[in-house]
Amino acid sequence: MARDHAAVDRLTHEHVEDVGSHGEHHVVPLLVYYKVFAALMVLLILTLAAAAVELGPFNIVIAMTIAVAKAVLVVLYFMHVRWSSQLVKFFAGATFFWLMILFSLTMADYFSRQWPAVPQL
Amino acid sequence: MATETTTHTAGTPAATHAAAHPAVHDEHAVLHHHFDDMQQQRECTSLGMWLFLATEVMMFGGLFFAYSLYRWRFLPAFMVGSGHLDITLGTINTFVLLFSSLTMAIAVHAAVEGKKQTLVVFLGITWLLGATFLGIKAVEWSHDYHLGLIPALNWTYYETNPVEDSLLKAGIGPQQVLMYFVVYFSMTGLHAIHMIVGLLVVGYFMWLGHRGHFMRGNDQPVEILGLYWHLVDIIWIFLFPLLYLIAGFHPFAKGGH
Numbered sequence: 001m002a003r004d005h006a007a008v009d010r011l012t013h014e015h016v017e018d019v020g021s022h023g024e025h026h027v028v029p030l031l032v033y034y035k036v037f038a039a040l041m042v043l044l045i046l047t048l049a050a051a052a053v054e055l056g057p058f059n060i061v062i063a064m065t066i067a068v069a070k071a072v073l074v075v076l077y078f079m080h081v082r083w084s085s086q087l088v089k090f091f092a093g094a095t096f097f098w099l100m101i102l103f104s105l106t107m108a109d110y111f112s113r114q115w116p117a118v119p120q121l
Numbered sequence: 122m123a124t125e126t127t128t129h130t131a132g133t134p135a136a137t138h139a140a141a142h143p144a145v146h147d148e149h150a151v152l153h154h155h156f157d158d159m160q161q162q163r164e165c166t167s168l169g170m171w172l173f174l175a176t177e178v179m180m181f182g183g184l185f186f187a188y189s190l191y192r193w194r195f196l197p198a199f200m201v202g203s204g205h206l207d208i209t210l211g212t213i214n215t216f217v218l219l220f221s222s223l224t225m226a227i228a229v230h231a232a233v234e235g236k237k238q239t240l241v242v243f244l245g246i247t248w249l250l251g252a253t254f255l256g257i258k259a260v261e262w263s264h265d266y267h268l269g270l271i272p273a274l275n276w277t278y279y280e281t282n283p284v285e286d287s288l289l290k291a292g293i294g295p296q297q298v299l300m301y302f303v304v305y306f307s308m309t310g311l312h313a314i315h316m317i318v319g320l321l322v323v324g325y326f327m328w329l330g331h332r333g334h335f336m337r338g339n340d341q342p343v344e345i346l347g348l349y350w351h352l353v354d355i356i357w358i359f360l361f362p363l364l365y366l367i368a369g370f371h372p373f374a375k376g377g378h
Binding site: 027028030033036049051067074077079084095098102 | 164167168171172174175178179182183185186189190208212215216219220222223225226227230233234344347348351352354355358359361362363366369370371372
């Protein structure tokens, strides 16, 4: 079936397996969605398991790492970014980048509020 | 366009391929005049939606920042506040939304494949899951109301929870617990508003889909609705551990949290 597909692709120039830089229209097999969902379930269980262990400041680090993993799976597979054009990938990445700017620059203000106005000699 | 499979080329691999994926091959019907081809239209539509999603991320990002700041400053009080939330209900809600993302992805797949019935059914399942999420949130919030935990509405926490001197000496004040609930209701409230909007559009798309509006190559609106739905899911993916699990997950501890 896959070989027929490849032959037809050469005839019709549609459904190319490799996504070009403009993201040709790609139909995602349902099995991919099921596997991603299974992974998300595992990560959800991991979230609870990690919260059950007392690790002090590392709890939030682990919790956020797991949350980011879940988000990456949803973005790449459910939101099709894995098979999207370079430009869409760039926009998705830019979203995360601007969020990081929001966090880092605003936090920098709060972190530096305790500092004395004039350097102490 | 729909006559591809009824010409003398009906038996060829190309025609069989067209028959297998009707939506893809009838795209000429939905090409708007200001685009050169379908590929450009798809990419532009996708980019426009992603730009909107970026603004949504920045909006929630501001609230996430407020959460980060106050959690950093008032961690013990935030643990107390988080302790009032029901982790079981929160976990169920997380599962419900993750599952709804799966059913939404299947609905988008059905639109692309030209399967009208599957599309409407899975949009319907997605809708039910979203409604379940909101129902559970309503249960949680009514419980918070009975405990007098809703800031500016019926905040009676100060009366019902006098702070021990030892905590006051450690710099933990009830106003900090108030801050937790301000952040909690702001974030879950804004998220719930997004869920309601999502449910309205999903319901509208169920009706449009039933009328065949997303067939014959016009699957992209469903894909874009999917992008919105997945983002609302991602926001909850972060809300759950940040709001519910600050004090850890200890189901077997006395008082069970």
